[in-house]
Amino acid sequence: MDRVDLKPPADDVGRRADAYACAPLLNCLLREVAVPLPDPGERPAYRLPGTGRLLRVRPGRRPADPEVYAAGVWHRVGHPELVKLVAEELRRHTGLPGGDLPAEMIDSRDAVAALLDARARATAPADPYLRSEQSLITGHPYHPAPKARGGGPVASWLPYAPEAHARFPLVLLGVREDQVAEEGDTRALDALGTAPPGYRLLPAHPWQLDLVGGDLAPAFADGRLLRLGTTGFDTWPTAAVRTVYEPRRDLFLKFSLDVRITNDIRRLWRHDLLRLRRTDLAAGQALTALGPSAGWLSDRGYRTAAFAFEELAVLVRDGLRGHLLPGATPLLAAGLAEGFEGSPLAAAADPEGWWEAYLRQVVPPALAAFDEHGVVLEAHLQNTLVAVDASGTPVQALFRDAEGAKLVPDVPRAAGWERLVYCLVVNHLTEIAGALAEHRPGLDPWPAARRELARHDLPEIPALLASPTLPGKTNLLLRWTGADGADARYLPLPNPLAAR
Structure with missing residues (x-):
């Protein structure tokens, strides 16, 4: 790695590492276990059903600053205390000990600290494609330990x-x-x-x-x-x-x-x-x-x-060049969601038009592959490249990873559709929409997504657009219970596509 002299103070690295590590863990806890209170006050508050504790957070796509209620006062908890809180909650909630997951959560946070320190002394690649691939400090936003590296030194x-x-x-x-x-x-x-x-x-x-x-x-x-x-x-x-x-x-x-x-x-x-x-x-x-x-x-x-x-x-x-349109620059969709220097999502002068162009490139291939060819693409953020033209407008989508793809009838059509909806809508479009809305407050990205999906004549589309819920993968419970990584389990999430 190329080195530069800039190095952040150790306490700043630790604070940032805690924040990066807390956000996906909180996302999992709030999605899979916590029960929202009806009157949250100034911050969203939740009851943890296993322990009965009350938890509140600073809301957003990446929740932050967790606090627990004790002796009439809200107390701030750091990442180590949050791991203990989650572990105790899940032991009572599931009756299972959780295996190595608490250690993985700590390993993930420590890995983030090491990465932040190393990035401060490294030069990012000049190529925007490589820069997008190497941008994921948070990583999977709904995994309890997205940056764990096996516990090794x-x-x-x-x-x-x-x-x-x-x-x-x-x-x-x-x-x-x-x-x-x-x-x-x-x-x-x-x-x-x-x-x-x-x-x-x-x-x-x-x-x-x-x-x-x-x-x-x-x-x-x-x-x-x-x-x-x-x-x-x-x-x-x-x-x-x-x-x-x-x-x-x-x-x-x-x-x-x-x-x-x-x-x-x-x-x-x-x-x-x-x-x-x-x-x-x-x-x-x-x-x-x-x-x-x-x-x-x-x-x-x-x-x-x-x-x-x-x-x-x-x-x-395959490499990229034989697939790209002339003059198009490929970018990792997960990098667009997380953010990196030069990202066209952040720079879009017409965010609504940019989003509509994004949807036109990403949604039709995934739906057509499923409906017309029986191929369930794992069209999540890390398996999708979106190519943009010189103005930063999306003009093409490239998909990858035959290991993750499934074929109908190897999987039943209904199971394949559920997997596609999770990968494409919940994992992918929701994160891009959220990132875009953060950059352009007041933008509602979901009417455009609804229009794009409604254009396609799949028998499953009307039910998708009418359903109050979408399938959300339960990565925290999946890991806590020791289930196989390929054994996806889903719980219902509010559907932003539903008519409002």
Whole structure:
């Protein structure tokens, strides 16, 4: 990382880290557990049903300054006290101990502090696309520990953190040809270096190799695996942490990491890899049929070692250039929601027109892929790129991640629709709308969203627009109860699309 001399005081970093960490934890607690009081007074107040405690916060998209009521007085609580409060509430609310989640909440806050300190001494990438990918200090706004990095020491993961504006070379391994397992188009991997006769190139994420540790020692010892040095170029980690981008080659590579990030251990699981080509092909065909205003970044192939199938797997993903409209600049939707220097959302002179253009690019491809092709895109903020023209107006949407996409009838249509509504509306449009409204007080973004959805002749649309509720994923309870990360559970949230 490039360094500059600016460094904030340690107490300022700690205060900011507490604020960043409290906001998503409070969002989860208020969405999933707390009961709003009918007369909140100057601040929204809630009863926590398990403990009976009263909690109030400074309202907003990112709630802040939590206080609990005791002995007739409101008392401010910091992040450590909030974690204890949430843990006690959930133990009584669910009857379950919660496992490692309290430690993950603390780890997430400490990771934010390390990231803030590192960012103050790093130079953000000049490329607005990379800047948008590396902007997510809050991260998932409705997860109790969005920045946890597996509890390891900071030195083990910070050199590879996108939020710290990291860039780094990849490790090059040679896998003996009779031990290679691959499917799809992996030719891009062979161009990363030179393998000796009888071996194939296999790039590895440095953190990935550190995590695997001594498990590979026998393969190195008997010659199934060779160390061939590193790439002669740096790669940039994207918001997903384990996916990197190399701009000159216009190449994305996705790796396995045995680390829990949000709900899941971020390993390339064998069962997902074996069904990847079918899902990727269906998604690519669906979006290609819609014309150039929508695109799919294909996960076109994987390569690994047969003796370490999941541990050393690497996925080759399409670059950007073959999909972008001329002159368009791609930006990560999650970056637009969080904010970054040069964001066109913040700079929009006509916010209502900008929002309508955004909806025209993002909504139709997701609905058409579902209704006409049976593809349930995981169209949330981190899997959607929105390309803008020279004026900053959205002109194109690109979607990614065949691992997260689902196919009908592998999932029932009703379940697929619920997942799409959560990803597209609750996770995605709600956050972009909220960010836009923060920049332009008084703007109501929901009539335009309702009009855009109403244009599409899906049988589910009338019920969506008439329903008083939307499905909200319960990430706090999901993690507290130890459910599998893919086992989404939803609770009803007020529907801003409903006629008012």
